[in-house]
Amino acid sequence: MYYCLASCAFPSSHTTLHLRNKLSPFLFRRNRSHQTLQLCRRNFQIRAMRAVIQRVSSSSVTVDGRVVSEIGPGLLVLIGIHESDTDADADYICRKVLNMRLFTNESTGRGWDQNVMQRGYGVLLVSQFTLYGFMKGNKPDFHVAMPPEKAKPFYASLVERFQKAYNKPDAVKDGVFGAMMKVNLVNDGPVTMQLESPQSSKNETKASTES
Numbered sequence: 559m560y561y562c563l564a565s566c567a568f569p570s571s572h573t574t575l576h577l578r579n580k581l582s583p584f585l586f587r588r589n590r591s592h593q594t595l596q597l598c599r600r601n602f603q604i605r606a607m608r609a610v611i612q613r614v615s616s617s618s619v620t621v622d623g624r625v626v627s628e629i630g631p632g633l634l635v636l637i638g639i640h641e642s643d644t645d646a647d648a649d650y651i652c653r654k655v656l657n658m659r660l661f662t663n664e665s666t667g668r669g670w671d672q673n674v675m676q677r678g679y680g681v682l683l684v685s686q687f688t689l690y691g692f693m694k695g696n697k698p699d700f701h702v703a704m705p706p707e708k709a710k711p712f713y714a715s716l717v718e719r720f721q722k723a724y725n726k727p728d729a730v731k732d733g734v735f736g737a738m739m740k741v742n743l744v745n746d747g748p749v750t751m752q753l754e755s756p757q758s759s760k761n762e763t764k765a766s767t768e769s
Contacts, residue, residue, distance in 0.1 A: 606754040607647040608638035608689045613660050613749035617682050619733040620740040627731040629680030633660070634743050638689025639704040639712060647755035648716045652723050654753055655681070675724055683720060683732040684741055685713045710735050 611633055618628035635655055640647075656675055663671035674681060687709070691698040704712060713735055721727040733739050 605642050607643045607651050609651050609753040610636040611751040613746045615744040615746045617743040621734050621737045626734055629682045632679035632681055633674050634682045636684050636686040638686055639709050641704045648719055650755040652719045656723055681730045683717055685735050
């Protein structure tokens with residue numbers, strides 16, 4: 559009797575191997591399903607235009623030792639463009655950035671009360687595809703960023719959209735697309751905000767295309 563109990567509690571290596579062989583296809587399928595689900599979730603989460611907004615006392619962009627753009631107080635905005643971004647994403651980012659109440663109202667002393675246009679401050683836009691970098695081991699991968707040949711005119715239209723939306727167009731500056739830039743800034747606060755266009759903009763565009 560004791561022998562039977564011991565045999566049941568501690569199965570032989572042959573029995574363990576048999577069970578493992580039977581379960582292997584199931585475990586393999588489950589592992590692949592889990593990996594696929596993770597990839598789908600990641601792709602779903604990143605389908606948006608990204609912006610990192612910093613409230614600055616001053617900021618400038620230097621290319622080849624020459625200052626190409628600079629602002630005083632205002633916002634430095636790093637822009638990451640996803641390969642699936644559309645005009646709807648650009649409209650959202652432009653509207654939200656220009657209306658973010660990140661500044662103190664000097665008349666009332668109330669903090670977080672005025673946007674960059676109300677203060678007449680500058681906006682410096684810098685294209686940064688590395689906002690869509692994902693690590694594969696120790697190496698970054700940027701395959702979900704919009705390709706340069708498509709991103710360049712799209713980014714130019716985004717800059718123009720900011721300039722038209724701001725009641726002081728000369729206040730909107732930008733760097734040099736595709737260039738190696740040195741971005742200098744004095745973060746005021748510090749205040750740094752992250753912004754992504756909503757997934758709904760993709761769904762609306764897809765629906766209008768299919769209809």
